[in-house]
Amino acid sequence: MIKIINDVDKIGFLRELQKRNAEDYNDVYEVVDKIIEDVRNNKDSAVKKYTLEFDKVSINNIEVTKEEIEEAFNTIDKELLDTIKKSKENIYNFHKRQVNKGFKYKPEGKDIILGQMVNPIDKVGIYVPGGKAAYPSTVLMNAIPAKIAGVNEINMITPPQNDGKIKDSIIVAASLAGVDRIFKVGGAQGVAALAYGTETIPKVYKITGPGNIFVAAAKRKVSGFVGIDMIAGPSEILIIADECANPKYIAADMISQAEHDEMAASILVTESRSLVDKVVKELERQVNLLERKEIIEKSLTNHGAIIVTDSIKECIDIANEIAPEHLELLTVNCFEMYKEIKNAGAIFLGEYSPEPVGDYFAGPNHTLPTSSTAKFSSALCVDDFIKKTSIIYYSKEALNENREDIIRFAENEGLTGHANAVRIREKSI
Amino acid sequence: MIKIINDVDKIGFLRELQKRNAEDYNDVYEVVDKIIEDVRNNKDSAVKKYTLEFDKVSINNIEVTKEEIEEAFNTIDKELLDTIKKSKENIYNFHKRQVNKGFKYKPEGKDIILGQMVNPIDKVGIYVPGGKAAYPSTVLMNAIPAKIAGVNEINMITPPQNDGKIKDSIIVAASLAGVDRIFKVGGAQGVAALAYGTETIPKVYKITGPGNIFVAAAKRKVSGFVGIDMIAGPSEILIIADECANPKYIAADMISQAEHDEMAASILVTESRSLVDKVVKELERQVNLLERKEIIEKSLTNHGAIIVTDSIKECIDIANEIAPEHLELLTVNCFEMYKEIKNAGAIFLGEYSPEPVGDYFAGPNHTLPTSSTAKFSSALCVDDFIKKTSIIYYSKEALNENREDIIRFAENEGLTGHANAVRIREKSI
Known part of the structure; x- marks a missing residue:
């Protein structure tokens, strides 16, 4: 199923991996341009038209009502509610440490004042996908940093289900995280509504959050006129493991990444040749037990790899070259090793910190740079929702x-x- | 010459002002795409070909040599050298306050470690325009934050003069600011060389710095594959003045903005009707004394304005709505007023802090958000040259x-x- 890569193929594999990101927006720009123009001109009525066309539902009230929010709190599973609350607390505690207060100073002996004043972005929009990928964790990871930054109006958009409703966990997460208003609209039409405003949906200054190719293309198109966060590519994990690592854990973690999407990449890098066979066997065993078997197999076959190196140093060099979104260090000396890592979105240390700990719960943001962009960019953070103004007095x-x-x-x-x-x-x- | 705007026209003027930014890249994308592809495939030889075509000079050595750097230090005016050194010191002192060291913590009573590790971007490229707009201040404002961030390799590119040389002040500024290598190449070919690498020019992970429409289009094209800074629009100043403000200073400051470029915008907002005539007279008087008279007149006529308001509050609202790149507060209570400003690139307080103090000397960065993007973005800073990696241990x-x-x-x-x-x-x- 999965490729085993020896020295000779390494560079070729890295090149292939990077190509994975080259999504062709040109095919969708034409339709996206038309939608954006239509929403700019016809506002709510265009939004409703596209919601009927793409989401197959006719909506009267674009905005989620107070009653709908109450209903969501009534219907949500109480244990899940409790979990979301704990997760919210952890995310809050991590991100509050990112707050940048600015500075002001008077150079010694001079009648000069210089400074950097920090203000929140006044209005932002958060995009949350619908359907199968309607994740309450997406809501928390976008809204909480915005709230901590002090954003005045947090507007969330998400496409409605076929019954015209929004999943209760999405509404509850939004409400707990401090979202001010929720609108039932997705796709390029949603992005356009946030960028230009409609009768119902306010114009915002920045739009964050993941989405499909139409959402990504629309975000690119409005970028510059409003701010956007990164455009995420397919998800990826790189695991560095030594001979003490548990092959069951490695296989489970590679599979958890692969189940996201056929384009996802799961890569093991190890100098332990004895580990390779064990991991391959575990992959084959575990994949049969899981619901998303078909996606997992395609992802592992097409974009997965086990890279065998001659040294731990080479493992680290490969990680820094790939600059993975998620990096797990399943090594005895992980607390030393992580200091050698220069390029990665997030690093998970040791055998009891699998990626889902970070995806949902630990606190750091799960919106991470993909496709080697960790070489120059970072996880979504409080700084993405503020801006700085210089102060000069002579x-x-x-x-x-x-x-x-x-x-x-x-x-x-x-x-x-x-x-x-x-x-x-x-x-x- | 300049428009005087009363209440009725205000919104119309703001709309016109925002349209000013809508540069049409579509015209240049075709040629830029071709150049990028050519440089990707043919590297140095393509770079040399386009340098001959666009800069009208045949270069053998793309890289500036040690000897050329020594020569620049020998030929530069000694007073100017001293000025550049002082400016460098001020810029360094301001930007070192922006350093973000990251954090690590252990939630109370739990065997969990969470953190945010800060690393510099390993390799960056700085674009410095050539010709008339070859500004040593651009070099300092881009290279110093990169150096403070700890960037390992700072590569600068700038188009050569007709004689195949680079202006001495540009080389000296680069050398003082910590630029590692300087290359004689500009335009889309320079951006492509930095994004993909050639035999001589190293591939970098992020490209910053201003440029003409070809440079801007090339930066947009490679964006995502490498990081880029903002794409700057035409420069702008907004001055809020009260009746105590000196009309001579106001006119001089509006003119200093207007001389940049015919598309530049100089706007005065005041509730003092008596000030208006005095400023108009001063504009007419001063513009005749200056070299760039023609540009200044076109800029003031087409994009300049004096907006008369009914209250100081309205002045502040207009400033927050325009979100100017540069905002001067020529008011008695400027130290109170600046706290009301939510959207601006940089604020200049009081009558002895004209914009050039910030452009060259005071310390804050002069690379500032234009065209209302101060609503969601900030001046270039040390954070633009670092990236953060989350740490998770359970x-x-x-x-x-x-x-x-x-x-x-x-x-x-x-x-x-x-x-x-x-x-x-x-x-x-």
Whole structure:
């Protein structure tokens, strides 16, 4: 089922892996452009039209009502409610440590004040997929950092089910996490509604959250006019394991990644040749026990791999080169090893920290950079919902003291109007 | 020359102002795509070909040599060198306050470790325009935050002059700011070289810095494969002034913005009707004294405005709605007023802090969000050159304690493989 890769093939595999991300948006841009334009012009009526067309449901009230929220709290499984509350608490506790308060200072002996003022983004929109991928964890991971940042209006959109309703766990998670308003709309039409506003749905300044190719293409299209978070590619896990690692755990963790999506990638990197056979056997055994067997097999066959290396150092180099979304270190010395990792979305240490601990519960954000983008980007965080404004104050004396330098710099750059703005202030002194 | 706007026109003006940003990349994407593909395939030879075509110079050595750096230090005006050093010091002192060290914690009474590890982006590329817009300040504002972040390799590209050289102040600024290598290449070919690498130019993970429409289009095209900073629109200033403000200063500051570019916008917002005439007269007087008169007049006529309001509160509301790149508060109570500003790139307080103080010297970054994007984005900063990795450790006991919640969450989301990855670990306990 899964490829075993020796030294010779390694580079070829890495290249193939990176190609996995090259989704072709060109096919969908044409339809997405049309939808965006229609929603800009016809607002709510366009939103309703596309909801009927794509979600097969005719909605009168786009916004989820108070009564619907109460009903969700009544119908939700009480144990699940309790779980969501615990998870919310953990996510809150982690993200509150990300708060950036800005700074202000007076350089010594000078009548100058400089600073960085932090303000929340005033209005944001959160996209939550519907259907099978309607995940309450997505709600928590997007809304809680926005709430901690102090966002004034958190608007959530999610496509309705065939019965015109939203899954109770989604509504409850939104309500607990501090979402202000929930709207029953998805797809490119939902993204367009948030970017431009309709009679019912407010225009926001930033849109975050995952979605299918139409949602991703729409987010790309409105990007720049409003802010967006990263466009996520297929999910991936890389496991570095030593000979002490339990092959059952390794196989279970690779499978848990593979079940997401046929394009997901599960990769084991190890210098232990004896581990390879055991993991392969466990993969074959466990996959037969699971509901999403077909997806798992396709994912493991097409994008999975076991890479055998000559040294632990090579394992680390491969991890840094792949820059995986999720990295598990199933090694005895994981507490030393993680310090060598430069590129990864999240690192899971030791054999009792499987990825689902982070997906749902531990606290760090599960919105992570995929497809090697961990080389230059990071998990969704509180900083994604704030912005910073610089503060500059010079007194008359301070300007006077530095005016020759500023004028000289401006004139070297050929901007005499800039020089003039400083020079004209001299004359009044 | 400049529009005076009363209440009725305000909204119309704001709409026009926002349209200013709608640059049409579609015209240039075709040629940019071709250049990128060519550089990907033919590397240095393609880079040289386009440098001959666009910059009209045939270069043998793409990389600036040690000898050329020495020569630049020999030829540079000594006063200018001193100014660049002072500016570098100020920029360094401001940006070092932005350093984010990450965190690690153990929730009370639990055998759990959670954290956020900060690492620099390993390799970055900085784009510096050539020709008239070859600004040493651009070099400092991009390279210093990268250096403070701990970036391992800072590569700078900039198009050569007709004589095949780079302006001495650009080389000196790069050298002082910690740029590791300088390459004589600009345009889409330069961006492609940084994104994919050539024999001479290393592939980087993120590209920052301003450029013309070809550079902007190329950055958009490679975005996602590598990281990019914001795509800046035309520059803008908004000045809030009260009746005590000096009309000479206001006019000089509006003109200094207007000289950048015909598309630049200079806006005065005031409730003082008596100020308006005085500013108009000063604009007419000062513009005649300056080199870039033609650009200034076009910019002021087409995109400039004086907006007269009924109250200071309305001035603040308009500023927050426009979300200007640069905001000057020429008001007696500027130290109170700035706290009301939610959306602006940088705020300049009082009559002796004209924008050039920030453009060159004070310390905060001059790469600022334009075209209302200050509603959701910020100045270039140290955070743009780092990335964060989450750390998650659960002991056997910690996993055991929380396993039911994690399994419940996974099963609610229909991901039985995720539940299995937790459940399988139970069996061994």
